Amino acid sequence: xxxxxxxxxxxxxxxxxxxxxxxxxxxxxxxxxxxxxxxxxxxxxxxxxxxxxxxxxxxxxxxxxxxxxxxxxxxxxxxxxxxxxxxxxxxxxxxxxxxxxxxxxxxxxxxxxxxxxxxxxxxxxxxxx
Numbered sequence: 329x330x331x332x333x334x335x336x337x338x339x340x341x342x343x344x345x346x347x348x349x350x351x352x353x354x355x356x357x358x359x360x361x362x363x364x365x366x367x368x369x370x371x372x373x374x375x376x377x378x379x380x381x382x383x384x385x386x387x388x389x390x391x392x393x394x395x396x397x398x399x400x401x402x403x404x405x406x407x408x409x410x411x412x413x414x415x416x417x418x419x420x421x422x423x424x425x426x427x428x429x430x431x432x433x434x435x436x437x438x439x440x441x442x443x444x445x446x447x448x449x450x451x452x453x454x455x456x457x
Contacts, residue, residue, distance in 0.1 A: 338453075
């Protein structure tokens with residue numbers, strides 16, 4: 329009964345979206361850690377954090393698509409594109425907050441991606457067509 333209304337697809341979309349945000353945020357944090365280890369003074373001109381942001385934006389659609397395919401879901405283009413574009417803005421917004429030791433993306437962002445990913449995945453089920 330729940331499968332008919334696309335509930336399981338929404339749950340899968342939420343889980344995969346949160347996992348993708350976690351992977352991409354770890355890429356950003358690791359980019360800052362590499363820069364911090366190499367720095368001997370000012371590291372304002374080091375391109376490593378920007379490269380990490382670019383890699384995380386490229387990794388987002390790959391992780392989303394692969395995660396949904398592993399969970400046997402098809403027609404994932406809306407989820408992949410909307411979450412990737414939103415990560416471009418969210419990753420850029422939290423870019424400066426991730427340069428400290430032990431930095432992380434706030435839990436509210438993960439909750440927002442869970443809600444957004446679940447909703448977009450649910451909308452793409454085709455229920456009622």
